[in-house]
Amino acid sequence: MNPRDIWILYTMELRSALRERAIVVYSILLPIFLYPVMLWVMFSGMTFIQGLNEGFTSRIALLEEAPAGHEALVDSLEARDDVQITRELEEEEALARIREGELDAVLSFESPGGDGAALPENFRTVVRYDRSESRSRTAGSRIEETVERYRDRWMVREAEALGMEEADRVLFRLASEDVSTEEDMGAMFLGMILPLFLIIMVAMGCFYPAVDTTAGERERSTWETLMTTSAARIDVVAAKYFYVATMGVSAGILNVLAMFVSIGAVMAPLLGGEGGISFRMPLLAVPVMIAGAAGLALMLSAAMMILASFARTFKDGQAMIQPVYIGAILFPILIGQQTDQTLTTGIAAIPVANVAMMVRDAINGIFLWPLILQSLAVNLAVVGLCLWVARWVLQFEDFLMGSFDGSFWRFAKDRLGSGRKEEEETA
Numbered sequence: 492m493n494p495r496d497i498w499i500l501y502t503m504e505l506r507s508a509l510r511e512r513a514i515v516v517y518s519i520l521l522p523i524f525l526y527p528v529m530l531w532v533m534f535s536g537m538t539f540i541q542g543l544n545e546g547f548t549s550r551i552a553l554l555e556e557a558p559a560g561h562e563a564l565v566d567s568l569e570a571r572d573d574v575q576i577t578r579e580l581e582e583e584e585a586l587a588r589i590r591e592g593e594l595d596a597v598l599s600f601e602s603p604g605g606d607g608a609a610l611p612e613n614f615r616t617v618v619r620y621d622r623s624e625s626r627s628r629t630a631g632s633r634i635e636e637t638v639e640r641y642r643d644r645w646m647v648r649e650a651e652a653l654g655m656e657e658a659d660r661v662l663f664r665l666a667s668e669d670v671s672t673e674e675d676m677g678a679m680f681l682g683m684i685l686p687l688f689l690i691i692m693v694a695m696g697c698f699y700p701a702v703d704t705t706a707g708e709r710e711r712s713t714w715e716t717l718m719t720t721s722a723a724r725i726d727v728v729a730a731k732y733f734y735v736a737t738m739g740v741s742a743g744i745l746n747v748l749a750m751f752v753s754i755g756a757v758m759a760p761l762l763g764g765e766g767g768i769s770f771r772m773p774l775l776a777v778p779v780m781i782a783g784a785a786g787l788a789l790m791l792s793a794a795m796m797i798l799a800s801f802a803r804t805f806k807d808g809q810a811m812i813q814p815v816y817i818g819a820i821l822f823p824i825l826i827g828q829q830t831d832q833t834l835t836t837g838i839a840a841i842p843v844a845n846v847a848m849m850v851r852d853a854i855n856g857i858f859l860w861p862l863i864l865q866s867l868a869v870n871l872a873v874v875g876l877c878l879w880v881a882r883w884v885l886q887f888e889d890f891l892m893g894s895f896d897g898s899f900w901r902f903a904k905d906r907l908g909s910g911r912k913e914e915e916e917t918a
Contacts, residue, residue, distance in 0.1 A: 492725055492726055493722070493726050496723070496726040497722075497726050497730045499730075500722060500727060500730030500731070501730040501733050504704060504731060504734035508700060508738065511699075511703060513703075514700055514703060514738065517695050517696065517699050518695070518696040518699065518700060518738045518741065519741065519742070521695065522692045522696065522742045522749060523746075523748075523749045524749070547626060547629075548572075548573055548574065548575050549573060549596065549626070549629060549630035550577070550594050550595045550596075550630070551568070551574060551575065551576050551595060551596045551597070551598055551630060552576075552577050552578075552585040552588075552596070552597045553565065553576050553578050553598050554580075554582055554597065557600060557614075558600055558612065559612075560612050561612065561614065561641075561645075563641065564637070564638065564641045567641055568634065571637065573633065574630075574633060574637075576598075580594075582597070582599075585597045586619065589619070589620065589621050589627065592626075595624075595626050595627045595630035596618055596627060597618070598616070598617070598618055598634055599616075599619075600615070600616060601614065601615045601617055602614065603615045618631050618634050672769075673769035674769050674771050677769045677770040677771060678772060678854050678855045678856070680770075681750075681772065682854045682855055683851075685747075685850065685854060686846070686848070686851050686854075687820070687847065688746065688750070689743055689780065689784060689847075690843060690846065690847060691819075691820055692742045692743055692745075692746035693742055693743040693784055693788050693819075694739075694815075694816050694819040694820065695742060695816075696738050696739040696740075696741060696742025696743065696788070697739035697742075697792045697795055698809075698816055700735045700739075701735045701792060701795035701796045701799050701808075701812060702802070702805055702809055702812065703805065705731070705796055705799040705800040705802070706799050706800070706802035706804060706807060706808030706811075707805050709803050710804045715892065718892075724885050724891065725885065728885060731796065732793065732796060732878075732881075735796060736785075736788050736792040739784075739787070739788030739789075739791060740784055740788040742788075743781075743784030747777075747780055747781075747784070772853075772854045772856075776854055776856075779849060779850065779858070779863065780853060783846040783849055783850050783866075783867075784846075786866075786867050786874075787843065787846050789870070789874045790842060790870045790873050790874050791815060793874050793877030793881065794877055795812045795816075796881070797877060797880055797881055797884070798811045798812045798814075798815065798898070799811055799812050800884075800890075800899075801897065801898050801899050801902060803893065803896075811898060818843070819843050822841065822842075822847065832848075833848070833852050833857055834848045834852050834857075834859050834862045834863070836862065836865070839862045839863075839869065840865070840869055841869075842869055842870055842873050845866035846866060846870065848866075849863050849866050884899075884902070
């Protein structure tokens with residue numbers, strides 16, 4: 492390998508990438524602006540939907556009046572600005588209107604039955620609603636809230652009439668105390684979203700450069716011209732590989748920086764308006780995240796380039812490397828979002844998933860150095876395997892000249908099958 496040739500080709504690829512709009516957008520701009528825009532849109536949408544749910548008036552049908560002595564319950568419900576009660580409907584018609592979406596809930600009163608019937612003025616409130624509709628669920632919640640408040644007031648009034656003090660009618664109380672700090676809550680939130688988004692951004696940063704530098708070259712008919720230069724084949728492929736890896740690492744680092752720049756300005760006012768959350772993390776987590784992003788970019792770049800190099804058009808290249816992109820996203824999701832789970836020997840042996848878990852641990856201040864080194868070693872081992880496969884593929888002229896029509900899997904099947912056939916014929 493000639494380092495000078497690799498450097499010349501590498502810088503040429505970088506300059507070409509800066510002229511490609513899609514690569515600049517997905518590898519540089521998107522990692523920077525994704526978090527501010529996405530988080531603002533997401534939480535603005537949640538606030539808007541919440542406002543809609545709280546702003547509409549619940550349409551409730553009352554089948555009969557409240558039992559004697561409890562008229563105040565219906566009065567409390569009618570006094571709400573977000574509730575509208577109608578008394579003209581029969582039970583079957585009211586239930587039919589709920590199914591048609593013209594009514595939100597039906598309220599009725601029944602005898603409690605059993606031992607409850609022995610209690611004076613006791614009754615049971617029945618609420619029927621459609622759980623599949625948000626309006627109907629909200630109406631049921633509003634009725635339940637009103638009934639709970641009325642019951643508490645009624646019990647207090649009856650207990651005072653019997654001369655019972657509060658200490659006599661309360662058997663025990665449950666006291667709860669949250670011992671987590673504001674930094675703990677922020678670390679939990681970051682640990683849930685940052686590893687996944689980091690992997691997505693690294694994969695996206697590798698995606699378009701990997702396709703453009705392989706399938707794009709063939710589509711533009713510049714691949715054959717590049718093969719006629721004095722640079723060795725392995726130097727050409729190495730330069731392209733380092734270029735794709737650089738774009739992936741850059742996307743990952745820019746993504747991390749954008750997260751910490753925007754998280755306080757966008758998320759803190761929405762989630763921690765009362766000072767209940769603080770976004771901080773150990774400084775030692777930064778090199779761990781960078782190392783994880785670099786190892787992940789090296790691995791994904793190699794895998795994507797191998798698959799995309801068999802495509803003749805940019806569109807075909809995108810389709811060929813979709814499995815790698817989807818797999819990179821699924822791995823961190825499959826390991827779960829349990830905040831009490833840390834990096835283990837088993838997870839450290841799974842590519843991509845090990846990076847997600849080591850990043851999450853680092854955000855929470857957990858540094859299992861032997862397992863971190865194992866995770867990086869596993870990813871580098873996969874990189875070595877991909878490079879060995881790439882070197883094996885480069886020895887075939889039909890691949891280099893683009894005369895082979897098919898995917899990597901068909902290529903490997905044909906070559907491995909022909910190799911075994913030659914060995915059988917020789918024997």
